[in-house]
Amino acid sequence: MSIAPNDTPQGKVALQFAQALVARNFVTAQAMLTSELRSLHSAEALQTQFDGMISNWQGMPVTDVETINVLDEWPDRQAADIGWAYVSIGGDRFNEAVAVVVTDAGLIRSIEWGRP
Numbered sequence: 001m002s003i004a005p006n007d008t009p010q011g012k013v014a015l016q017f018a019q020a021l022v023a024r025n026f027v028t029a030q031a032m033l034t035s036e037l038r039s040l041h042s043a044e045a046l047q048t049q050f051d052g053m054i055s056n057w058q059g060m061p062v063t064d065v066e067t068i069n070v071l072d073e074w075p076d077r078q079a080a081d082i083g084w085a086y087v088s089i090g091g092d093r094f095n096e097a098v099a100v101v102v103t104d105a106g107l108i109r110s111i112e113w114g115r116p
Helices: 009-022 026-031 035-040 043-053
Strands: 064-071 081-090 095-103 108-113
Touching (some): 043 108
Antiparallel strands (some): 064 081, 095 108
């Protein structure tokens, strides 16, 4: 029996991160990053990245945030990583996404913005 992506450890962290972005709570989103990534991405930088990702959809509300896919193994996996997760962020006529790598400390060490 497989576990739904939203129910995996990396899926839960990724979903919480995406929900914080959608709620425009960039301070909370930043607190979910590893210290290395926090030093590179201020709350304001996260806002800029998120706003840039959804800029074509301004005015359209986000109605769906869901972890779509998770991986336990991938080529760039590091020893402290527990998983990779891809979260869809969408509405009636648009769909974007954020993919993250989650460490065993429950923090995000890598962010990829937008759909591939």
